[in-house]
Amino acid sequence: MVNSQSDQPIRVVPLRPPSGLIGAAAPAAAGAQLTYRGGPLLANVKVFTIFWGSVWQQADQSGLVDQLNGFFDYILASPLIDQLSEYNVPSYQIGEGTHLGTVNIDPPDAQGTIDDSDIQSLLQQLIANNTVPQPDQDTLYFVFLPTGVSVTQGGSASCQQFCGYHDAISGNVFYAVMPFPDCSGCLGNMAVFDSLTVTASHELCEAITDPVPGQGWYDDNNGEIGDICAWTTKTVGQYTVQQEWSNSANACV
Numbered sequence: 001m002v003n004s005q006s007d008q009p010i011r012v013v014p015l016r017p018p019s020g021l022i023g024a025a026a027p028a029a030a031g032a033q034l035t036y037r038g039g040p041l042l043a044n045v046k047v048f049t050i051f052w053g054s055v056w057q058q059a060d061q062s063g064l065v066d067q068l069n070g071f072f073d074y075i076l077a078s079p080l081i082d083q084l085s086e087y088n089v090p091s092y093q094i095g096e097g098t099h100l101g102t103v104n105i106d107p108p109d110a111q112g113t114i115d116d117s118d119i120q121s122l123l124q125q126l127i128a129n130n131t132v133p134q135p136d137q138d139t140l141y142f143v144f145l146p147t148g149v150s151v152t153q154g155g156s157a158s159c160q161q162f163c164g165y166h167d168a169i170s171g172n173v174f175y176a177v178m179p180f181p182d183c184s185g186c187l188g189n190m191a192v193f194d195s196l197t198v199t200a201s202h203e204l205c206e207a208i209t210d211p212v213p214g215q216g217w218y219d220d221n222n223g224e225i226g227d228i229c230a231w232t233t234k235t236v237g238q239y240t241v242q243q244e245w246s247n248s249a250n251a252c253v
Helices: 059-075 079-087 116-128 192-209
Strands: 012-014 046-052 098-105 113-115 139-144 150-153 162-169 173-178 233-236 239-242
Touching (some): 046 059, 079 192, 113 116, 116 150, 116 162, 162 192
Parallel strands (some): 046 098, 046 139
Antiparallel strands (some): 162 173, 233 239
């Protein structure tokens, strides 16, 4: 199934369903089955977090930055990543990852509405300036945007059609975008931090198993590993994360 507005594979976290469904066990999508399309996987993902804007340095937001970095420190070597090994292929054996580090940038502040092309340009500039680690086959940049900023991508907008997404630049620079959950459709009746860990875990697992959308593990009718299970949650350690589709269990786990 492709995004009808962009004619591209699904790669976004959609707005939440009715509140009563959040956290519930997801019924198996009819005929859901991820198949491998021959593209790259992130075998041992290396996450680098980027917080865009001076607002992240304010007292009420800097604590959230620390929490999110702590989330990646833990979750990249957790059972959430271990369960993805069922999607190993001969060229890529999925194992635990690492959190490379973090940076707060103010290039100037993102304001109002920005487009995915702006984020791609920013990432390319940060890489060229060595502000972030140079990308390799496992690097995944997570870009967190400040409150009050919306993002457009493929004709859709955050807090209108989606809550986050991932993509690739030229097929070899992998990134995920986390708009601030300024709307009920992206908060999902949760605290801000929990809604961000749910969205981040969705995009993390999708980027590992389908870093170039539609070229890794994908289902033409249902999308990526997280799309089939969107907004069904579980607890891993102390963190709320999204369940992911398991071919072997034929369920969200």
